[in-house]
Amino acid sequence: MPDGSEEDYVDYVSARIPALRRLAYLLTSDAHRADDLVQQTITTLYVKWRRARAADNLDAYVRTMLVRTFLDEKRLAWARVRLFREMPEPPPFFDGGSEDRQVVRAALRRVPRRQQAVLVLRFYYDLSVEEVAAMLGCTAGTVKSQTSRGLATLRRLLGEHDFADFTADAVPGRRGS
Incomplete structure (x- = not known):
């Protein structure tokens, strides 16, 4: 330049x-x-x-x-190519009250990409429906429907999760109360 x-x-x-x-x-x-x-x-x-x-x-x-x-x-x-001979180890568990955040992030990864993008932009970045629509090149109605579907999927996924898995005894490196 x-x-x-x-x-x-x-x-x-x-x-x-x-x-x-x-x-x-x-x-x-x-x-x-x-x-x-x-x-x-x-x-x-x-x-x-x-x-x-x-x-x-x-x-x-x-x-x-x-x-x-x-x-x-x-x-x-x-994007479809995986270069692993065997599955990598899961990411390390970080203690400190972040269990709920990890559960939500894991569930969010299972939501379809477009719905995931809409949810992140709407709720993590606090952008308006119109701003997200402009960013994604779609209508406000599409953003609303994608938000609704994404939240429904998240609710279903989070409802399936057993929060008892995160008890003090089940978390490596964490002592019981």
Whole structure:
């Protein structure tokens, strides 16, 4: 970028990486996949920087890019490839009252991608129906129906979960009360 806008790009991306990683992690529930998603987004942003920096709300523009990259990832052939000889160990359990959060995140991973994106944007990012609709390129009615279906699926999944699994005796490294 000969016009000096590369410095603007670097400054913007450096300042926004933490927020982009948070959103990507909420969507993927996997730190490595979140990093890949952010990397893909900021690479695309670099290519489209001249047009992007002219946007009225650059943060919303970049969040939209990230969410759409997440939604499109499922359609790409490489997303279906698993390079494991055997299943990896589950992520470590972190004590400290986060059991409910982990249960909700696990259930959220089982919700269809589009509904998952709508739920994360509506309830974690507190965006309005109209903002989510603009970000996903759909109608407000679609966002509402996806929210309703996603919440119904979450309720069903959380209803199936036995919260007794998280007793003090069942949690590794945690002493009984």
